[in-house]
Each structure stands twice: as structure tokens, then as C-alpha cells.
Amino acid sequence: MRPYERDPQAIYAASFATVRKEAALDRFPADIAELAVRVIHACGMVEIADRLSYAPDVATSGIAALRAGAPVYADCEMVASGITRRLLPEGTDIRCTLNDPRTADMAREARTTRSAAAVDLWDTDGAIIAIGNAPTALFRLLERLDEGAPKPAAILAFPVGFVGAAESKAELAERPRAVPFLCLRGRRGGSAMASAAVNALAILAAGGMQ
Amino acid sequence: MRPYERDPQAIYAASFATVRKEAALDRFPADIAELAVRVIHACGMVEIADRLSYAPDVATSGIAALRAGAPVYADCEMVASGITRRLLPEGTDIRCTLNDPRTADMAREARTTRSAAAVDLWDTDGAIIAIGNAPTALFRLLERLDEGAPKPAAILAFPVGFVGAAESKAELAERPRAVPFLCLRGRRGGSAMASAAVNALAILAAGGMQ
Numbered sequence: 531m532r533p534y535e536r537d538p539q540a541i542y543a544a545s546f547a548t549v550r551k552e553a554a555l556d557r558f559p560a561d562i563a564e565l566a567v568r569v570i571h572a573c574g575m576v577e578i579a580d581r582l583s584y585a586p587d588v589a590t591s592g593i594a595a596l597r598a599g600a601p602v603y604a605d606c607e608m609v610a611s612g613i614t615r616r617l618l619p620e621g622t623d624i625r626c627t628l629n630d631p632r633t634a635d636m637a638r639e640a641r642t643t644r645s646a647a648a649v650d651l652w653d654t655d656g657a658i659i660a661i662g663n664a665p666t667a668l669f670r671l672l673e674r675l676d677e678g679a680p681k682p683a684a685i686l687a688f689p690v691g692f693v694g695a696a697e698s699k700a701e702l703a704e705r706p707r708a709v710p711f712l713c714l715r716g717r718r719g720g721s722a723m724a725s726a727a728v729n730a731l732a733i734l735a736a737g738g739m740q
Numbered sequence: 741m742r743p744y745e746r747d748p749q750a751i752y753a754a755s756f757a758t759v760r761k762e763a764a765l766d767r768f769p770a771d772i773a774e775l776a777v778r779v780i781h782a783c784g785m786v787e788i789a790d791r792l793s794y795a796p797d798v799a800t801s802g803i804a805a806l807r808a809g810a811p812v813y814a815d816c817e818m819v820a821s822g823i824t825r826r827l828l829p830e831g832t833d834i835r836c837t838l839n840d841p842r843t844a845d846m847a848r849e850a851r852t853t854r855s856a857a858a859v860d861l862w863d864t865d866g867a868i869i870a871i872g873n874a875p876t877a878l879f880r881l882l883e884r885l886d887e888g889a890p891k892p893a894a895i896l897a898f899p900v901g902f903v904g905a906a907e908s909k910a911e912l913a914e915r916p917r918a919v920p921f922l923c924l925r926g927r928r929g930g931s932a933m934a935s936a937a938v939n940a941l942a943i944l945a946a947g948g949m950q
Contacts, residue, residue: 531879531882531883531886531911531915532907532911534875534876534879534904534907534908535876535903535904536851536852536853536856537851537852538847538853538854541853541876541903541904544902544903545901545902545903548902548903549902571901571902572900572930573900573928573930574900574901574902574905574926574927574928574929574930575927575928606821607821608818608821608822608931608932608935610821611816611817611818611820611821612818612931637748641746641747642746642747643746643748643751644748646746665744666744666745666746666751669741669744672741673741676741690782690783690784690932691755691781691784692754692755692758692759692781692784693745693751693754693755693758694744694745694751695784697742697744698744701741701742705741716784717784717785718783718784718785719784720782720783720784720930720932721818721822721931721932722818722900722930722931722932725818
């Protein structure tokens with residue numbers, strides 16, 4: 531059996547030191563770099579730094595929203611599970627409407643996915659949106675914005691997979707509807723990255739990191 | 741706004757068709773290929789097929805265990821969240837001991853991580869083990885096996901990150917302690933992959949796919 535590091539603080543420090551050493555973070559403003567570091571830490575891939583797109587105000591807007599008590603919407607339970615509640619301002623509401631009793635019927639009626647229907651139950655106004663699974667959730671969110679839904683404070687977009695993930699994030703990055711956003715272009719993504727982006731905002735909101 | 745696919749069945753079919761077309765699955769036996777397909781689907785990366793290591797009996801052993809009512813242990817709540825309960829045999833227990841009231845004290849006492857201490861609360865005998873976050877959980881599991889703990893039916897190992905992830909999976913792949921396993925070598929991994937591997941076993945146990 532090979533020896534291994536057991537000390538949580540040492541693991542934490544060595545992990546983030548490796549990310550900061552290996553990832554190409556130079557192009558990012560300082561606050562965006564903090565988001566990038568935590569997203570990279572969550573997936574083990576330093577090379578994704580090259581494929582992150584963002585609005586320069588996504589961190590400031592997200593931080594201000596969290597401090598003002600904004601809720602966080604997650605597109606699936608895994609994203610909600612990955613958010614570290616103790617990092618968030620006390621009383622922050624983490625909401626996932628995927629398993630809301632109304633969602634399945636709404637999806638059937640609208641001939642769409644449950645993930646997309648769930649978005650119709652979101653109160654987007656000033657909210658933090660974390661999408662870590664379903665491209666259709668991001669597409670539906672953008673449609674709702676086009677229909678006049680109130681603007682979120684930040685969209686953290688990490689839908690993953692082979693149908694619509696790259697396309698939905700390209701749509702967001704090319705036409706963000708004046709909403710601050712962070713996304714990983716291409717097929718890669720996932721709930722761990724989406725949760726990590728929320729956790730990074732929470733740490734920045736509490737005055738940590740940097 | 742670009743058009744997008746909204747039909748869940750069409751998305752599902754196109755996703756898996758893309759994985760089967762693009763991923764190099766030829767080297768896998770049929771049942772292992774099914775596990776690989778779902779793990780790839782969960783992360784959006786066809787190239788990970790080249791870095792999967794496995795014991796040839798991992799699917800048959802995992803399927804038999806699920807059919808016999810074995811519990812599933814997850815190293816973190818995200819993995820547990822990602823397991824689709826309706827796919828599993830009725831009554832299958834999904835267990836996560838990370839937030840057990842005893843775990844934090846056990847970790848302090850053993851001078852290790854909570855993730856490693858949580859493993860000491862697992863009844864490994866014939867269980868399905870899904871690790872999607874913590875390298876120290878996999879290291880501790882291997883230590884327990886060396887200490888004589890009863891063998892699990894399958895270890896699905898996808899710890900992720902920069903400290904210990906590659907090393908713990910190399911230890912497993914090189915010396916699996918006669919336990920059937922599937923792992924993704926290197927730094928990459930994550931809870932979505934671990935959950936997907938469990939879901940694939942569940943579908944195979946119910947007679948689906950292939």
C-alpha cells in the first residue's frame with residue numbers, strides 16, 4: 531500500500547496550489563480567476579481554463595446578489611447537493627424544482643424535458659442560476675429571458691453531454707441577454723463544476739480567497 | 741435563439757448513439773462497454789474510454805449483488821443524489837456515512853479526512869461501493885481490505901482531483917485485492933461518473949441495455 535496524505539488542510543492547500551501552478555489563469559481578472567480555480571479543482575482538469583467564457587461582472591454581480599439574500603436555483607439535485615451550505619450567507623435558499631410535483635405534467639403539456647419545465651417554476655429576478663446537467667434547462671432559461679423574464683444576477687452554466695450542451699452554452703456566450711454569466715464551452719461540464727462556481731461566489735461574498 | 745431538441749426520448753437516443761459512435765469501446769467485453777457508455781455519457785468525454793481500468797467480472801459481480809439486495813455505499817451526497825433510485829431493485833439501500841454524526845469525531849481521532857473516517861462505518865461485505873469524490877475514501881477502503889474487511893461485490897472508483905486521485909486509482913488497478921472494480925485512471929473523475937456506473941449496473945441487473 532502506497533503512503534497517502536490524510537491531513538485535510540494539507541490536501542486542500544496542495545490541491546489549490548497545483549491548480550494555481552498548472553492552470554493558465556493569466557487572462558482572467560482576479561475575481562474570475564477565483565471562480566476558475568474552484569471549477570478546475572472540482573473536475574481535475576487544468577486545461578478547461580482555456581474554454582471558460584464569462585462576463586467580466588459575473589463575480590461582482592453574483593457576490594452582491596448573495597449578500598442581498600438572493601436564492602440559488604439548481605437544475606438538478608446533484609448541483610444542490612454539491613453546494614456547501616455553510617459557505618453561503620445564513621438563510622440563503624437553494625432551490626431545485628426538478629422534482630416539484632407540477633414539473634412532470636408541465637413537461638408533458640409543453641412537450642419538453644422535465645429539466646426545461648422545471649425552469650418555468652423559477653423566480654429568476656436577481657437569482658443565482660447554477661446549471662450542471664441539462665442543456666434544455668439552459669435553453670429554456672434563455673427563452674424565458676427572451677420572453678421578458680426578470681434578469682438573474684448570474685448564470686453559472688455547466689450543462690454536459692452530447693446533445694445541446696455545446697450549443698446551449700454557445701448561445702449563452704454569444705448572446706448573454708445582458709445577464710452576467712460564466713460557462714464552460716463545449717460538451718464538458720457537470721454538477722460538480724456548477725456547485726463549485728456557486729461555492730466560489732459564496733467564499734468571495736464572505737470575503738475569502740484571493 | 742437557435743432551435744434545440746426538446747424531446748426527452750430523442751435526446752436520450754441521440755446522446756447514446758453519439759457515445760457509441762465516437763468512443764473506442766472495442767477493447768471492452770459487452771457488459772463493461774455498457775458501463776463505459778454510461779460513464780462517458782455522464783461526463784461528455786469520449787476519450788476517457790482509453791483510461792478505464794477494470795476487472796472482467798465487475799459487471800457480473802455487481803449485477804448479482806444488486807439482484808441479491810446488496811446496499812450501495814457512496815462516498816458523498818452528490819453520488820447518492822445521482823443514483824436513479826427507480827432503476828435499482830426495490831428496497832435497495834443507498835448509504836452515505838459522510839454526514840453521520842460519528843464521522844467528524846472519528847476523523848479527528850484518526851487524524852484523517854471525514855471521507856476516510858466515513859469508510860470505517862461501511863459494512864463492505866458484498867456491497868457496491870461508489871466513490872466519486874475523495875481519494876482518501878478509496879485509500880481507506882483499500883486499507884480496510886488489507887486489514888481483513890469483507891470484500892465488496894464491486895468498487896466503482898472515480899475520485900477526482902490533484903492530490904491522491906491518480907495515486908489511489910493506480911493502487912486499486914495495480915492491486916485490486918481480488919475485488920471486482922472499475923476505475924478511471926488519472927486525475928479525472930467525479931460523482932456523476934460514479935453515479936452513472938451504479939445506474940448502468942442497475943439497468944443491466946434489470947435486464948436492460950445491450
